[in-house]
Amino acid sequence: MIKQKGILFDSTLCAGCGECYNACKKQNKLPDTNTDYLRDRLSSETYTVVEDYSGVYTRKMCMHCQHPTCVSVCPVGAFEKTALGPVLYDADKCLGCRYCMQACPHHIPRYEWTSNNPRVKKCIMCYDKISKGEGTACSEVCPTGATLFGDRDELLKEAKKRIAENPGSYYPEIFGDDEVGGSNVMILASEPFEKLGFAKNLPKEPLPQYTARALDKIPAVVGVGGAFLTGMFWLTKRKNQIAKEKKSGKE
Ligand code: SF4
Ligand code: SF4
Ligand code: SF4
Numbered sequence: 001m002i003k004q005k006g007i008l009f010d011s012t013l014c015a016g017c018g019e020c021y022n023a024c025k026k027q028n029k030l031p032d033t034n035t036d037y038l039r040d041r042l043s044s045e046t047y048t049v050v051e052d053y054s055g056v057y058t059r060k061m062c063m064h065c066q067h068p069t070c071v072s073v074c075p076v077g078a079f080e081k082t083a084l085g086p087v088l089y090d091a092d093k094c095l096g097c098r099y100c101m102q103a104c105p106h107h108i109p110r111y112e113w114t115s116n117n118p119r120v121k122k123c124i125m126c127y128d129k130i131s132k133g134e135g136t137a138c139s140e141v142c143p144t145g146a147t148l149f150g151d152r153d154e155l156l157k158e159a160k161k162r163i164a165e166n167p168g169s170y171y172p173e174i175f176g177d178d179e180v181g182g183s184n185v186m187i188l189a190s191e192p193f194e195k196l197g198f199a200k201n202l203p204k205e206p207l208p209q210y211t212a213r214a215l216d217k218i219p220a221v222v223g224v225g226g227a228f229l230t231g232m233f234w235l236t237k238r239k240n241q242i243a244k245e246k247k248s249g250k251e
Pocket of ligand 2: 023024025027028047048061123124125126136137138139
């Protein structure tokens with residue numbers, strides 16, 4: 001049986017050095033987008049960022065959800081959840097409809113706004129490397145061990161152990177353990193995750209069935225009204241958020 005891989009990012013160990021940011025750029029042959037990496041934002045040319053919250057550093061990247069909404073809403077099957085864990089996409093199939101951007105609960109996929117043939121881009125958990133038994137580029141360079149790559153179940157055990165052994169150092173939850181059904185990227189931090197810019201109040205259940213119904217506009221409201229409304233709520237909220245960011249010039 002294939003063991004799912006994952007990444008554990010422990011914000012309490014992160015020095016904010018930006019080595020992961022640089023390694024990701026190099027691995028994916030992405031251009032330099034900012035002279036100050038701490039001010040860069042996720043974009044079609046930046047798949048991970050390091051953010052500074054008053055001296056507490058955190059990373060943002062695709063969470064590689066266990067039940068990804070990007071997969072379920074894409075009308076042409078450009079996204080795929082692999083057995084190894086990463087969520088991949090086929091840029092050649094992408095229509096540029098941006099349903100995935102609207103549906104992603106973690107606000108991850110980015111659009112090539114300036115391209116004549118715009119497509120959506122995001123982290124692919126270094127799939128080529130990990131398929132060969134290597135680690136991700138970002139975990140291999142991390143000098144403090146804040147970004148760890150390994151088997152998802154082992155990383156989850158490690159995260160629980162850290163919280164149990166040092167309860168004073170950690171907020172007592174693992175972001176990505178069960179948010180929207182869990183993800184292959186998991187986060188530890190010393191404070192509530194929303195204070196570090198992560199989505200708050202995410203349901204513990206997977207979202208794909210909700211968004212798929214909402215997108216298809218299937219009036220299967222009888223008996224599943226709550227699910228339908230949850231899907232509509234997510235899509236509307238994401239649509240407004242994207243419109244606001246586009247207006248403010250942020251990708
Ligand atoms: S974080 Fe968003 S883009 Fe990444 S797998 Fe989940 S739904 Fe898809
Ligand atoms: S896993 Fe690979 S693609 Fe994703 S952020 Fe790390 S280096 Fe970039
Ligand atoms: S390489 Fe490690 S310590 Fe440096 S910013 Fe990235 S996660 Fe933090």
